[in-house]
Amino acid sequence: SVLNHKQCESYCSDLLSRIALNDNKAGMEGLDRDKINKIILETSKGSKFYENELKKEQQVNQRIEKMMEQKARITKEQLKQAQAEVDKLTCELERSRELGRVIVHVDMDAFYAAVEMRDCPELKDKPMAVGSMSMLSTSNYHARRFGVRAAMPGFIAKKLCPNLVIVPTNFDKYRAVSAQVREIFSEYDPHFMPMSLDEAYLDITEHLEERKHWPETMRTYYICDAKTGNDADRSAAESERDELSPVLFEDSPSSSPSLSGADRKAEVFGTSAEEAVREMRFRIEQKTSLTASAGIAPNMMLAKVCSDKNKPNGEYRIPPERQVVMEFMKDLPVRKVSGVGKVTEKMLAALGIVNCDQLGQQIALLSLLFSGTSWHNFLHISLGLGSTCIERDSERKSMSTERTFVEMSDAEEQYSLCRDLCQDLAQDLQREGLKGKTVTLKLKNVKFEVKTRAFTLQYAVCTEEEIFAAAKDLLKVEIDSVSPQPLKLRLMGVRVSGFISAEDKKPLQRSIMGFLQKGGSDSGSFTQCAGSVLKAEEDSDGASFLKPQATEMKVPSVSDLSNTNSGTDTTSYVNKPAVLKPSFKISTQVLPFLTCPVCNTEMKDVNLTAFNNHIDECLKGSAVDNEPTHLDAPKEQEELNRKPPASSSESRTLKSSSHDPSCNEEKPSTSISVPLVETDEDGDFKTPFFSHRTKTNGKRSVLSKKKMPVCESSSKASPTTHNLEAITEMSSDSNGSSLTCPVCSQPQSTDDLALFNRHVDMCLNQDVLLEFRESHPPVGHSDEPALKSVRGQQGSSPLPPSKKPKVLSTKHTIDKFFKGNAGQKV
DNA sequence: GGGGGAAGGACCA
């Protein structure tokens, strides 16, 4: 109501250019676009989706404006220079033009729809689509006449075509048909490149060479007879299909024109490329009752364009002659070329470029307006050049899973979904034997705004727990960023990328467990990264007991490690047993013997809780109890589950982790013993497994740098938790001017915290640590961050050598922790 | 200041 006429017009024009009918698809020629667009517009208007599309469109318009301003500043001299460069490059490209390969792009016609029509013949004459009211995957040619096409929401399609039948997708079925088709592809090119279930590139150059010498019998195919041979069991409906593919209309071309005669029994195919491809399509139709279209050309770019030329059930060939290629490209709309989407199309249109001929004429200008990659691509397109080598077995770069749902605002539900996604993804990763270092969380809010948040771990992960540990922290930041408002989501996804190569999977360094088991052989047991942990499980049957503990040990995350149980825990999602499980689990493990890194006492048959307690005692400087106590698992579990009293020394918590809703700040609970916490270069705490940065509301923040609490509940932490704050409290004298070294119990001046830190470092460095460091130079991820957290990074940086700070800064150690947080006490 | 890596957004099929 506030828009004037002109604004309204521009609004509609923006809308249309974005969500209007895209009739760049076979079977959609000559439609009444205005009428269809009006319906789409009316149905979409006012929706959140539409508003977002409009926003995106305005961004594109801004890009175009910027581009036009840039264009206006280009001088004749610049253009001349650019033209010279383009000419030079064109000459080089012409010289290297390769026309010797025969590349085929095969595309099944309306694939999903065709499969459904085949299996349900009554659909054949009706407009139908596959998908749901939310989104359609594809439509048949009847429906396309109404403007119904793939990637259109079902409810809009219904407006366009009220009689539309929407069939749900059945991917198992499509996969099975796809496998049949691929079998045929492999006979023409064993290394064909599938692009999706219904599409593939083939290089049939070698096949054609061989084919030349084939006798006619090898090129003869018999028509499937439903009443004879192997297909005797086929139903009447199936027999009927053979007469006409479900995607074909009565006047559609047949893949085998000569079959229409009286002699329909056999078909002999020639030796040319066209004949070979026609044979392939014939065989596909015989085997699946579905038709395919194909493009034959000297490169992939051209073949792809060609396959669309005579759809459905047709093929088109560009012979390997430069002149013919150039002629073909001349009138080709740029949008027909794979890789040119609606944004690029609009940007080029703003420069008066619609077809490939115009594109070729404007390359010099484009070279001044677009990136090198982009304009080189434009130049290739305008010359009709493309890849002549079908990339085989290219490595997967990422794996992800995402889900769209009705609005979800409840944090607990969101965490639960996040875990489900991680579980699915973990299964997929493990199925393919992949492990990746980067975990990305994708969120789409109810306004359709998409955000991705990622962090890269120090080692590759593949288990649900590991992925979730990272993903939930990313999610937490997003939830917190809008707090106290709820985060309203409509999509969530998790991705793992940065897959490691085979050699990276080798274990590099002993873990803290190996370190603590001084003298014992830890090779093949605990290893430094999750990937290696799994390897250890595979390699060492005898070490199977290590499996859950070793894996789960990696799980603690930022939130696990940065929250001290404040006593008000039950409602918080991070308090779910599933999240805390790792901390519990590890403490129940009983190991043959461990060596205390402080007093160097060897302890036999000790469980980790007892061992932890022992180190606590050592660090407090009190009497060392060399007799390990065994806590039985249920008792320990009970203790760990118990809420710590506000001020009590009775409860012994190995490490607690919770989120206190009353406190907005994070509180790290940094146990000195087993739970793994390390500092980053600045001495701030971070999760032991990764550091990451993320951007929230345009401002970068470092998730790992969770500042110490200015939170009332911090003082309520159980003293037996032994976080650094507690140690400070215990160690500092009454006037706060000195600290007692937790190792040697000697008072040290705090005038220079760096010196104090160095002193603690020296104490800890002695004996076991020194020996360990000498025998285990830091490589990649270290599993001893718990110790590092109190002694700084000196000599034990988890960073690879290249990233190690040259100067051992005083910043990144305990002093900063004291200054920044418990600093007031100091 | 440049190179390289990470993160995040956008585009495309």
Add this chain to the structure above:
DNA sequence: TTCCTGGTCCTTCCCCC
């Protein structure tokens, strides 16, 4: 009532040399 998956490119930022 507007999908899912995966690849690529570009920009920005930061660290390191």
